[in-house]
Amino acid sequence: MTKKKFDYYIKGNKGKWEVIxxxxxxxxxxxxxxxxxxxxxxFGAEPNTQVSLxxxxxxxxxxxxxxxxxxxxxxxxxxxxxxxxxxxVFDRKNYFxxxxxxxxxxxxxxxxIVGEGEIILDMPYGTKKVGIERLHLxxxxxxxxxxxxxxxxxxxxxxxxxxxxxxxxxxxxxSPDEVNVYIxxxxxIMRYLGTCDGNMQEGSLRADVNVSVRKVGExxxxxxCEIKNVNSIRFMQMAIExxxxxxxxxxxxxxxxxxxxxxxxTRKNTTRPMRSKEDAHDYRYFPDPxxxxxxxxxxxxxxxxxxxxxxxxxxKERFIKEHNLSAYEANILVSExxxxxxxxxxxxxxxxxxxxxxxxxDLFAVLNKKNISISQFPISAxxxxxxxxxxxxxxxxxxxxxxxxxxxxxxxxDPHQIVEKEGLTQQSDPKELEKIISEVISKNQDKVxxxxxxxxxxxxxxxxxxxxVSKGKANPQLVNEILKTKLK
Amino acid sequence: MTNxxxxxxxxxxxxxxxxxxxxxxxxxxFINNSKKSKKLNAYITECFDDAIESAxxxxxxxxxxxxxxxxxxxxxDLFCTKNIKTTAGSKILHNFIPTxxxxxxxxxxxxxxxxxxxxxxxxxxMGSSNETSFFGNVINPFGDKxxxxxxxxxxxxxxxxxxxxxxxxxxxxxxxxxxxSFTGTVGLKPTYGRCSRWGxxxxxxxxxxxxxxxxxxxxxxxxxxxxxxxxSKDSTSVDIxxxxxxSKLTDKAKGLKIGIPKEYRVDNMPAEIDxxxxxxxxxxxxxxxxxxxxxxxxxxxxxxxxxxxxPAEASSNLARYDGVKYGHRSKGNNLVExxxxxxxxxxxxxxxxxxxxxxxxxxxxxxxxxxxxxxKIRQLIKNDFDKVFYDVDAILTPSTPSAAFKIGEKKDxxxxxxxxxxxxxxxxxxxxxxxxxxxxxxKNNLPLGxxxxxxxxxxxxxxxxxxxxxKRANFKRKINVWWN
Numbered sequence: 001m002t003k004k005k006f007d008y009y010i011k012g013n014k015g016k017w018e019v020i021x022x023x024x025x026x027x028x029x030x031x032x033x034x035x036x037x038x039x040x041x042x043f044g045a046e047p048n049t050q051v052s053l054x055x056x057x058x059x060x061x062x063x064x065x066x067x068x069x070x071x072x073x074x075x076x077x078x079x080x081x082x083x084x085x086x087x088x089v090f091d092r093k094n095y096f097x098x099x100x101x102x103x104x105x106x107x108x109x110x111x112x113i114v115g116e117g118e119i120i121l122d123m124p125y126g127t128k129k130v131g132i133e134r135l136h137l138x139x140x141x142x143x144x145x146x147x148x149x150x151x152x153x154x155x156x157x158x159x160x161x162x163x164x165x166x167x168x169x170x171x172x173x174x175s176p177d178e179v180n181v182y183i184x185x186x187x188x189i190m191r192y193l194g195t196c197d198g199n200m201q202e203g204s205l206r207a208d209v210n211v212s213v214r215k216v217g218e219x220x221x222x223x224x225c226e227i228k229n230v231n232s233i234r235f236m237q238m239a240i241e242x243x244x245x246x247x248x249x250x251x252x253x254x255x256x257x258x259x260x261x262x263x264x265x266t267r268k269n270t271t272r273p274m275r276s277k278e279d280a281h282d283y284r285y286f287p288d289p290x291x292x293x294x295x296x297x298x299x300x301x302x303x304x305x306x307x308x309x310x311x312x313x314x315x316k317e318r319f320i321k322e323h324n325l326s327a328y329e330a331n332i333l334v335s336e337x338x339x340x341x342x343x344x345x346x347x348x349x350x351x352x353x354x355x356x357x358x359x360x361x362d363l364f365a366v367l368n369k370k371n372i373s374i375s376q377f378p379i380s381a382x383x384x385x386x387x388x389x390x391x392x393x394x395x396x397x398x399x400x401x402x403x404x405x406x407x408x409x410x411x412x413x414d415p416h417q418i419v420e421k422e423g424l425t426q427q428s429d430p431k432e433l434e435k436i437i438s439e440v441i442s443k444n445q446d447k448v449x450x451x452x453x454x455x456x457x458x459x460x461x462x463x464x465x466x467x468x469v470s471k472g473k474a475n476p477q478l479v480n481e482i483l484k485t486k487l488k
Numbered sequence: 489m490t491n492x493x494x495x496x497x498x499x500x501x502x503x504x505x506x507x508x509x510x511x512x513x514x515x516x517x518f519i520n521n522s523k524k525s526k527k528l529n530a531y532i533t534e535c536f537d538d539a540i541e542s543a544x545x546x547x548x549x550x551x552x553x554x555x556x557x558x559x560x561x562x563x564x565d566l567f568c569t570k571n572i573k574t575t576a577g578s579k580i581l582h583n584f585i586p587t588x589x590x591x592x593x594x595x596x597x598x599x600x601x602x603x604x605x606x607x608x609x610x611x612x613x614m615g616s617s618n619e620t621s622f623f624g625n626v627i628n629p630f631g632d633k634x635x636x637x638x639x640x641x642x643x644x645x646x647x648x649x650x651x652x653x654x655x656x657x658x659x660x661x662x663x664x665x666x667x668x669s670f671t672g673t674v675g676l677k678p679t680y681g682r683c684s685r686w687g688x689x690x691x692x693x694x695x696x697x698x699x700x701x702x703x704x705x706x707x708x709x710x711x712x713x714x715x716x717x718x719x720s721k722d723s724t725s726v727d728i729x730x731x732x733x734x735s736k737l738t739d740k741a742k743g744l745k746i747g748i749p750k751e752y753r754v755d756n757m758p759a760e761i762d763x764x765x766x767x768x769x770x771x772x773x774x775x776x777x778x779x780x781x782x783x784x785x786x787x788x789x790x791x792x793x794x795x796x797x798x799p800a801e802a803s804s805n806l807a808r809y810d811g812v813k814y815g816h817r818s819k820g821n822n823l824v825e826x827x828x829x830x831x832x833x834x835x836x837x838x839x840x841x842x843x844x845x846x847x848x849x850x851x852x853x854x855x856x857x858x859x860x861x862x863x864k865i866r867q868l869i870k871n872d873f874d875k876v877f878y879d880v881d882a883i884l885t886p887s888t889p890s891a892a893f894k895i896g897e898k899k900d901x902x903x904x905x906x907x908x909x910x911x912x913x914x915x916x917x918x919x920x921x922x923x924x925x926x927x928x929x930x931k932n933n934l935p936l937g938x939x940x941x942x943x944x945x946x947x948x949x950x951x952x953x954x955x956x957x958x959k960r961a962n963f964k965r966k967i968n969v970w971w972n
Contacts, residue, residue, distance in 0.1 A: 057808040058588070058813075058814070059574070059576070059584065059689040060685070060686065060688050060690065061686075061687075062686050062721060063723070064721060064722075064723050065723065092804050094807060096807065096810060101813060102807065103804070103807020104807055282851055284803075284804070284850035284855075285850075285855075288693075289692070289693035290723060290724065291723050291724075292723055
């Protein structure tokens, strides 16, 4: 495959502009209980039913660190090939808001638990390394609900205190496409690790997007704007497109970019200012005196390292080597752990190449059409494997297999049963086929004459007629062979 | 028979066990005293009916296993008590009723004690005279115009006036030891981490520590034993074995080395304080101790760094009192207005002053110059102590630079008020245990205390030394009951 060239630039009136993007992803730690309390973290519970005295900041309540959340973030750090900091500190980020019961968020400011790492992106123009600046742990806030009462704001503290990992990238991303691939790759890594479910609809993954522009060739970064709390990849991409164009327009008209926090308006597809640098909160960060500094033992890190599952990059390499896949195919198959598991289950009993085609082709088409994930896909790996085996053994034709595949989706029916019941077994008896072929030839003498006089393209017509007569059951390979000799 | 309310805690506990008197009799005596002592304003909440109920139940069950079986105890109103109003001396919590019990009080109740009432204190424990309480001044039994000290002023006053046989306070910069000194009682601030902070309304998290306040050293050992211990709910509590302080209590000090820090001989220190200190040295020599002159060179920076660190933590700890979830709420046309009104009306002047100081020193651009520097100094102060503890077993200083002062005398001069904690504050910054034991009187017949500072988690040694002083000082609380 020839590599495409990177070509995402904003074309202004006065030249080409490069877009510089950095992401601060907030990923909810997959854990049963909150970061500093034992309250459950289940999504969608009745408001204020998952709230402890600690989460609602009652007088005298103290945070106690959830060791599991620590391990989850260390695992994530290891998955990002990042430096794990043996000593880190929890700080208080102070600000007032109704859904922030303590009046501060416990976060990590100067000394995060995870330092620099990287994520490899597979782009059409080759692989790209995106730097990770840091990963730190923090508490989520509650939720203010403004539209349930004309005079009052309601507060739901179910999310208050839920553990988040804030994963900060370096300003290494250059296009909405790269952002798309970055988020998906990050999500894939965390799902492989089981550290975040990556569910954007439920708010388990959201991002602040930092955007700036600079003339192509310029070394210095421009002034950036931060677009807060975007909760879908599409919105991130749209926000970046809008925001970068806005900035180019300002700069080309000799206006300044104000460093500010902006909000993306999904309905108007615009960004608008939320607060300027001058209005920025002074969070008065300081180490939380209720918590001791976090000291991790090397042995714990080693233990977690050993327990680390195979991650997408390694799995991809292995798939290329072991299963003889192209980089492109391997990429598709490993992007979701469940898909790669499914794939490996299927190929246990059938041809790998054919299985790859079926999964990346027919199966993915169903997933896309029905908008479901592989775990919701009705056909079990075992039965798909059996279906493919029936093709390679010649029991059914590829064409029939498509129909059988369709029928299998009804309750994961056994393909053997479908084929038996409906009499779909491939006709591979040469005598039977010869009979059909002779019939077709005698019915189409005019076409035979044309064929013999040089219109070789008509061969396909004869194949099609034979298939029609055999109701698609004829073994295409045999049909080809017999037809060729008969038409000589 | 002498009034049993004058008995020590130890004597009451053993008397109840020996059935010399019932828990009900004891409880009624203290309630009776308390009812007659409204002028002292020591209580914020009285739980007298419940206490009598508890005493009656105790007398029926006769379960004498606990260290404090059948003993009624009033506690500082900073400890959250289940279903009992807990105010921290503030308007902002004037109506707050916790659904939970602090670990420390819970430990007392599991040793057989029960709650007599909640005692007055400075608002959020911020004060040295109990004048910042929303519930009014507390009066020192030693004189109707005298402060009892603070912030555990209600506790000290109630104890000295025999309204409770013992009590628990909290000490962030001297809030147990200074009022103990002002009222002729014993007060101990344990090592930071010795007692759980869970369920105690927080002032400054890295300094706050609960401790016993009692009529004598023996009681102090008993009460400390009942309240100390590791708590998994407090990440800063420390899992070190709690000694049997009472059984190990001895006034023998033979061979113990006592440090006398020269930096504590401050300018303008009254001669009688100096005299008391010398007396203390003689007492300990007499008990067999060896006196050593030591230096704690960073002492003079303790007070300024304390008044940066403590308000900084307080400004953040008190952010939760915003009118949204519990406590006082004022009206406002929007969220910010509601916050402003709630906090303006809910907090008193001293609390506001410290929130402002704390907010300022944590602000970006000032953090390094104030908070960070103060933390560095704090480390130096701790290092000073660590170093001298290679050479000495404990340190002897006066508890306070003066005896109890008059109500209103320092109220409008915060700095002179803060100076009252000059001897106690360094101990909190270093997280060490210290005890104040009454050792004499000033010229106006007001009690004065001496402070013993110990090594981390060596409460036993300072209790023993305090006992040695107590025995030799032969201190008697001379109080005419003028307030009934």
